[in-house]
Amino acid sequence: MFRTVACRLLTRNTLPRSARGSYLSCGPFSHPVKPAVFPLLHNRSGRSMSTQTSNSPDKRYTTSFALFEALWEAGITTCFVNVGSDHPSIIEAIIKGKRERPNAWPRMITCPSEVTAISMADGYARVTGKPQAVVVHVDVGTQALGQGVHNASVGRAPVFIFAGMCPYTESGEMKGSRTEYMHWLQEPHDQKAIVRQYCRYTGEVRTGLNVKQSIGRALQFAMSAPKGPVYLTAAREVLAEEVEPYSLNQDEWIPIGPGALPQNAVSEITAKLVESKKPLIITGYSGRDRRTPELLVELADLIPGIRVHDTGGSDVCFPSSHPASEGFRLSFDDCTKDADTILLLDCDVPWIPSRNPPPRTAKIYQIDIDPLNQQIPVSFFPAHGRWRADSFTALSQLVDHIKNDHALTSTLKDEKYTTRARLQAQKHRSRLANIQSQAGQLSPTDSLNPNNIGHLLRETLPSSTDFVVEAVTASQTLHDQIQPSRPGSWINCGGTGIGWSNGAAVGVKMALSDSIKDEGSDEKLVCHVVGDGSFMCAAPSSALWVASKYNVPLLTVVLNNGGWKAPRNSTQLVYPDGLNQNASDEEINTSFSPTPNYALLAEAAAGANLPSDVDNASVDGNWMKGVRVSTVEQFRQALHDATERVLRQRKGMLIEVLM
Ligand SMILES: Cc1ncc(C[n+]2csc(CCOP(=O)(O)OP(=O)(O)O)c2C)c(N)n1
Ligand SMILES: [Mg+2]
Numbered sequence: 001m002f003r004t005v006a007c008r009l010l011t012r013n014t015l016p017r018s019a020r021g022s023y024l025s026c027g028p029f030s031h032p033v034k035p036a037v038f039p040l041l042h043n044r045s046g047r048s049m050s051t052q053t054s055n056s057p058d059k060r061y062t063t064s065f066a067l068f069e070a071l072w073e074a075g076i077t078t079c080f081v082n083v084g085s086d087h088p089s090i091i092e093a094i095i096k097g098k099r100e101r102p103n104a105w106p107r108m109i110t111c112p113s114e115v116t117a118i119s120m121a122d123g124y125a126r127v128t129g130k131p132q133a134v135v136v137h138v139d140v141g142t143q144a145l146g147q148g149v150h151n152a153s154v155g156r157a158p159v160f161i162f163a164g165m166c167p168y169t170e171s172g173e174m175k176g177s178r179t180e181y182m183h184w185l186q187e188p189h190d191q192k193a194i195v196r197q198y199c200r201y202t203g204e205v206r207t208g209l210n211v212k213q214s215i216g217r218a219l220q221f222a223m224s225a226p227k228g229p230v231y232l233t234a235a236r237e238v239l240a241e242e243v244e245p246y247s248l249n250q251d252e253w254i255p256i257g258p259g260a261l262p263q264n265a266v267s268e269i270t271a272k273l274v275e276s277k278k279p280l281i282i283t284g285y286s287g288r289d290r291r292t293p294e295l296l297v298e299l300a301d302l303i304p305g306i307r308v309h310d311t312g313g314s315d316v317c318f319p320s321s322h323p324a325s326e327g328f329r330l331s332f333d334d335c336t337k338d339a340d341t342i343l344l345l346d347c348d349v350p351w352i353p354s355r356n357p358p359p360r361t362a363k364i365y366q367i368d369i370d371p372l373n374q375q376i377p378v379s380f381f382p383a384h385g386r387w388r389a390d391s392f393t394a395l396s397q398l399v400d401h402i403k404n405d406h407a408l409t410s411t412l413k414d415e416k417y418t419t420r421a422r423l424q425a426q427k428h429r430s431r432l433a434n435i436q437s438q439a440g441q442l443s444p445t446d447s448l449n450p451n452n453i454g455h456l457l458r459e460t461l462p463s464s465t466d467f468v469v470e471a472v473t474a475s476q477t478l479h480d481q482i483q484p485s486r487p488g489s490w491i492n493c494g495g496t497g498i499g500w501s502n503g504a505a506v507g508v509k510m511a512l513s514d515s516i517k518d519e520g521s522d523e524k525l526v527c528h529v530v531g532d533g534s535f536m537c538a539a540p541s542s543a544l545w546v547a548s549k550y551n552v553p554l555l556t557v558v559l560n561n562g563g564w565k566a567p568r569n570s571t572q573l574v575y576p577d578g579l580n581q582n583a584s585d586e587e588i589n590t591s592f593s594p595t596p597n598y599a600l601l602a603e604a605a606a607g608a609n610l611p612s613d614v615d616n617a618s619v620d621g622n623w624m625k626g627v628r629v630s631t632v633e634q635f636r637q638a639l640h641d642a643t644e645r646v647l648r649q650r651k652g653m654l655i656e657v658l659m
Contacts, residue, residue, distance in 0.1 A: 465489070
């Protein structure tokens, strides 16, 4: 029986679910699972032990092994791991899987810092829409996930997190019982509570007999809208438990399907958008589904002169090049002030009530996968109609309805729409001209600022470049200058824990490389643009080392503006006449002077030759190259070099920009 099931698993599981068509289950919903039967053992005091173990280590089918097998069966191809003393059977399972199923086992990525692990999984999910796994060590590893849990939750990135728990037996009663000093020190009262309020689901695996069901359930939550992190734990004894091999039919463990608008909502929203004088669509993260920008363009083209504004800047929701585009601002743009009908589409913060509220008479509709902003206790944005619906599905309905409604299509032929569209196109052209002028003359010796940096990034790097941006006070200017239009070509966190991009950019590149292998498309340059404060905040050396170890070539641009600028801006908004006005950066504790050397940090992190090795290797023999630039000409040259190095030679490069 054991061998039959194991053989079936081997043949069945040679591909993850994502890479296979659906496979046919030859059993019921889940196979009945039995604990494996083993002889009773005795400890030295003569007491009988319930510990059960196979004699041969390679025959052990433990909860841990079933856990990874379940992840693979569910289509998870990568585990970002940071292991510890809770993981002996996890480690045994990793070895067994690597040896026995090298092509049917999740790839294990060693992450020196947990924030790198979760940010990589977050970045990977931002490209694929699917979760990857993060494996961390008890309470301390869970805490070290840090802002990464907030980012995945607020940014709605599906991530599966597994953490071991301290053994619950002290004296060798079971396999996995306590064996080391720290086992008495790493047991918080409620380990799950550390991350519970950020997770869509938290749970504990209590037996190997249903570990796969537990994973299936957690993944359903991670993948159901609003997507996000899920967290599972299991104690060492449970992880070491041996059971008979079993499998689940993964096709029966799927997330909730997309929700659609009711027909009366479709009619009302389209009628209002068409009849109003100044309609505005405000979006935040609808471009997370890479199919929606095209549909939003179709909707904008159907209603000439409508405007589309992005307040999230986390994805390309609408092409910057389209005349209807009002660009991206973090919710304080004036375009809200004169709108008479507003459609909010997957948007957390449409405007700042104290700065740019819409007219009181504006009619407001909201379509969102999370219209209640469930994670946000204080959020009072008004709406006259609110629907929980998938934006791609809802947009398809709106577009189809307008196209097929004779009254609407004939109304839209009126001259006034053409005139409005012409005026909007003029406004768009002059906005772009103004942006162009902000970049300045770009003389070779000019110093660098967010405008000319953005301009040079757009002008010098290949148009197929994907940007992973965490540039804080420079983000909006960079967006203006880069003008992302291709879906997926601009990815920002969506959450607010700085340092996300260090790991996320590596995850993004890894996911793109994997999809190239699957689809045979061309290699793309990933350009990671990050503020110096954000870079320093989340284990930069860990992320850069992972990139070099696993050969994930990236261009990182660190914006060295001397530290944190954002906190000063926040202070000025509250105290425009405050002490901050004439305080130095040193006085407000935001200065990073003396400046770290980010270029050297990158080379060191990626294993640059130690001083004793210098005689044997040229600097460029290193996988990572770091350079520091301070003028337009230097930056332009560095970007050319980076394209050659990162894209063609597949090595890493970090450009530190002194601003
Ligand atoms: C984990 C975390 N710590 C602190 C903050 C508060 N914070 C927001 S932006 C910022 C400064 C970011 O510095 P940098 O990346 O250099 O961008 P700059 O302000 O210079 O544009 C800080 C400290 C945060 N959002 N997240
Ligand atoms: Mg800074």
